[in-house]
Amino acid sequence: MSRAGGAADLEAVRAELEAQQAELEQLLEEVTAQRNLLEQREAELLEERRRGMAAFRAIGRLVRASRDLGALARLLANVATELVRARGACIVLPCGAGMEELEVVGGGGIAEELEGRRFPAEGSISTTALRSETPRLVSGAEAAPVFAGFIEREKVERILVTAIVCADGRPGGALLVMDPQDASEDAVETLSALADQAGAGLESLRRAEEVERQRKQSRLMVAAMGRMRAGVLITDGKSVVRYANHAAAVLFGCRRASELLGQNVEDLYGADLPPTARRKIRAAALRSRWTGELLIKRRDGTLAPVHLTRVAVRNAGKVLGTVVIARDVTKEMQRQARFMESDRLALVGGLVSGVAHELNNPLGAISNFAELLLSGNLDPDSREMVETIGREARRAGEIVRNLLGFARRSETTRREVSLADIVNRTLALRVYDQRRNRIEVVLDLPPDLPEVWGDANQLQQVLLNLIVNAEQAIGQDGRITIRGRAAGKMVELVVEDTGPGIPPSALPRLFEPFYTSKPNGTGLGLAITHRIVTDHGGTIEACNVDGSGARFTVTLPRVVTNEPSQ
Numbered sequence: 001m002s003r004a005g006g007a008a009d010l011e012a013v014r015a016e017l018e019a020q021q022a023e024l025e026q027l028l029e030e031v032t033a034q035r036n037l038l039e040q041r042e043a044e045l046l047e048e049r050r051r052g053m054a055a056f057r058a059i060g061r062l063v064r065a066s067r068d069l070g071a072l073a074r075l076l077a078n079v080a081t082e083l084v085r086a087r088g089a090c091i092v093l094p095c096g097a098g099m100e101e102l103e104v105v106g107g108g109g110i111a112e113e114l115e116g117r118r119f120p121a122e123g124s125i126s127t128t129a130l131r132s133e134t135p136r137l138v139s140g141a142e143a144a145p146v147f148a149g150f151i152e153r154e155k156v157e158r159i160l161v162t163a164i165v166c167a168d169g170r171p172g173g174a175l176l177v178m179d180p181q182d183a184s185e186d187a188v189e190t191l192s193a194l195a196d197q198a199g200a201g202l203e204s205l206r207r208a209e210e211v212e213r214q215r216k217q218s219r220l221m222v223a224a225m226g227r228m229r230a231g232v233l234i235t236d237g238k239s240v241v242r243y244a245n246h247a248a249a250v251l252f253g254c255r256r257a258s259e260l261l262g263q264n265v266e267d268l269y270g271a272d273l274p275p276t277a278r279r280k281i282r283a284a285a286l287r288s289r290w291t292g293e294l295l296i297k298r299r300d301g302t303l304a305p306v307h308l309t310r311v312a313v314r315n316a317g318k319v320l321g322t323v324v325i326a327r328d329v330t331k332e333m334q335r336q337a338r339f340m341e342s343d344r345l346a347l348v349g350g351l352v353s354g355v356a357h358e359l360n361n362p363l364g365a366i367s368n369f370a371e372l373l374l375s376g377n378l379d380p381d382s383r384e385m386v387e388t389i390g391r392e393a394r395r396a397g398e399i400v401r402n403l404l405g406f407a408r409r410s411e412t413t414r415r416e417v418s419l420a421d422i423v424n425r426t427l428a429l430r431v432y433d434q435r436r437n438r439i440e441v442v443l444d445l446p447p448d449l450p451e452v453w454g455d456a457n458q459l460q461q462v463l464l465n466l467i468v469n470a471e472q473a474i475g476q477d478g479r480i481t482i483r484g485r486a487a488g489k490m491v492e493l494v495v496e497d498t499g500p501g502i503p504p505s506a507l508p509r510l511f512e513p514f515y516t517s518k519p520n521g522t523g524l525g526l527a528i529t530h531r532i533v534t535d536h537g538g539t540i541e542a543c544n545v546d547g548s549g550a551r552f553t554v555t556l557p558r559v560v561t562n563e564p565s566q
C-alpha cells in the first residue's frame with residue numbers, strides 16, 4: 001500500500017468514527033431528554049397524588065369538624081360531582097327510628113333540588129346500594145319511581161350509587177351521582193374512598209341531629225304538659241316521680257311541682273286505700289292502664305277525690321315507667337250528690353204525701369175520740385191512759401202535718417224580701433229560749449244587703465230550722481253568728497254555731513229526710529230547708545268551722561232591678 005493511500009484510509013475511518021460519535025451523542029441527548037420527560041411526568045404524578053391526598057385529608061378534617069349535616073352533605077355532593085365530571089350528586093341517609101325511610105340530606109348540581117325529599121327505604125335504589133359493597137351503575141329508569149318526575153325532567157340516564165358505610169361497618173347511607181362522564185375504575189375507586197371518608201362524620205352528625213330533634217320534641221311536650229289543666233306525673237319503673245306539671249302541684253297542694261319529684265307515686269294515694277288495691281293499680285298500669293276514682297293525699301293532709309289514669313310507657317316492649325293523669329273531681333261529685341239528693345227528695349216526697357194523707361184521718365179520729373172519752377166519767381188510771389192516747393195522737397198528727405208540708409209544694413207568694421227583716425223576726429220567736437240557755441246571737445247584716453226574691457214565710461221556716469238546730473247543738477252557753485253579704489247575683493247567708501260540729505259521717509246525709517241524731521227529732525227540718533232553698537233557685541251547704549261548730553251557708557238569688565215579677 002502507498003503512503004498517500006494509507007493516509008486517506010485513516011481519514012475516512014476517523015470521519016466514520018466522528019459521524020458515529022455524533023450519532024451517539026444525539027442518541028444520548030434524546031435518551032436524556034426522554035428520561036427528563038419521564039422524571040418530570042413522575043414528579044407531576046407524585047404531586048397530583050400528594051395533592052389528592054391533601055384534598056382527602058382536608059375533606060376528612062372538614063367531615064370531623066362540621067356541625068351542619070346539610071352543609072357537609074352538600075359539599076360532599078359537589079366534590080363527587082367534580083371528581084367524576086357528573087351533572088350532580090346527592091347524599092341520602094336513613095331517617096326514622098326503624099330506618100324505614102330515606103331522606104336526601106344534601107345535593108349538588110342538578111340534584112340540589114332533591115334536598116329534603118323522603119321516600120320509603122324498601123325497594124329503592126339506595127337500599128340496594130346500602131346493601132352492596134361496591135359502587136353500582138343503575139339506569140335512570142330504575143331510579144325514576146323514587147325521585148318522581150325529576151329523572152324524566154332532567155333526562156338522567158345513569159346513576160352511580162355508592163354505599164356510605166359507618167365507622168362500625170353498618171350501612172349508613174348512599175351517595176348518588178347523576179350521569180358521571182368518567183366512570184373509569186380509578187374514578188369509581190376515588191368515589192368509594194370519598195364515601196368512606198364521609199361515613200363516620202355523616203353518621204355522627206345525623207345522630208346529633210336526631211338527639212337535638214328529640215330534645216326539642218321533649219321541650220315542646222314539657223311546655224304543653226305545663227299548660228294542661230289535668231295533673232300529670234311521670235314515674236320511672238319503680239313508681240318514683242320524675243316529672244310533675246304545675247297542675248299536679250296544685251292538685252297535691254304543693255307550692256312547686258319539684259316538691260313531688262323523687263316521691264313514690266303510691267305514697268300520694270290516700271291512706272285509706274288498702275294495700276291490695278294499691279298493688280292492683282300498679283299491676284294494671286304496668287300491664288297496660290288503670291283508670292278509676294280514688295282519694296289522694298294533699299300536702300296539708302286533706303284528701304281530694306280524683307279521677308286517675310295510670311298507663312305504662314314502653315320502649316321496644318320494655319316498661320320504662322308510667323304516666324299518671326289526675327283530675328280533681330270534687331266539684332263533679334258535689335254536683336252529682338246534689339242531683340242524687342234532689343232525686344231522692346222527689347221520690348220520698350211522693351211517698352210521704354201518700355202515706356201522710358192516709359194517716360191524717362185515722363189520727364184525727366183517734367184524738368177526737370180521746371177527747372170525747374175524756375169528757376165523760378173515767379177512773380183515774382183510764383183517764384191517764386186516754387190522755388196519753390190523745391197526746392200521742394196529736395204528736396203523730398203534728399209529724400204528719402210536717403210531712404205534708406215537706407211533700408206538698410204549697411202555693412208560694414214571692415216578692416222582694418229583706419233577709420235582715422226575716423232574721424230579726426225569726427230571732428224574736430227564739431229570744432226566750434236563747435236567754436234561758438245563755439246563747440248569745442251575733443248579727444252581721446250590712447244595711448245595704450240586697451233584697452232577695454222569695455216567699456217570706458218559707459224563708460222564715462228556713463231560718464227557724466237552722467237557728468233551732470244551732471241552739472240544740474249548743475245546748476247551753478254558746479254563740480250563734482248570722483252573717484249576710486252580696487255575692488254576685490246571689491245573697492249569701494251564713495248561720496254558724498259554737499256547738500260540737502257535725503260528725504263527718506253525718507255530713508253527706510244531713511239533708512236526707514228522716515236523718516236525725518236526736519231522740520225526738522223527725523229529721524225533716526233540713527230536708528224541708530233544702531227543698532225551700534232549691535225551690536227558690538238557691539243553694540245550701542254545710543261544713544264544720546275550724547276548731548268546732550257547724551256552719552250552714554245559704555245562697556238565694558238577689559232581686560235584680562226591673563226584674564219582672566213572677
Ligand SMILES: Nc1ncnc2c1ncn2[C@@H]1O[C@H](COP(=O)(O)OP(=O)(O)OP(=O)(O)O)[C@@H](O)[C@H]1O
Nearest residue numbers: 469470473501516517518521522523524525526550
Ligand atoms: N248546727 C248543727 N250542729 C250539729 N249537727 C247538726 C246541726 N244541724 C243539724 N245537725 C245534724 O243534722 C241532723 C238533721 O237535722 P234536721 O234539722 O234535719 O233534723 P233534726 O233536727 O234531727 O230533727 P227536726 O228538725 O225534725 O226536729 C240532726 O239530727 C243533727 O245530727
Ligand SMILES: [Mg+2]
Nearest residue numbers: 465469525526
Ligand atoms: Mg232540726
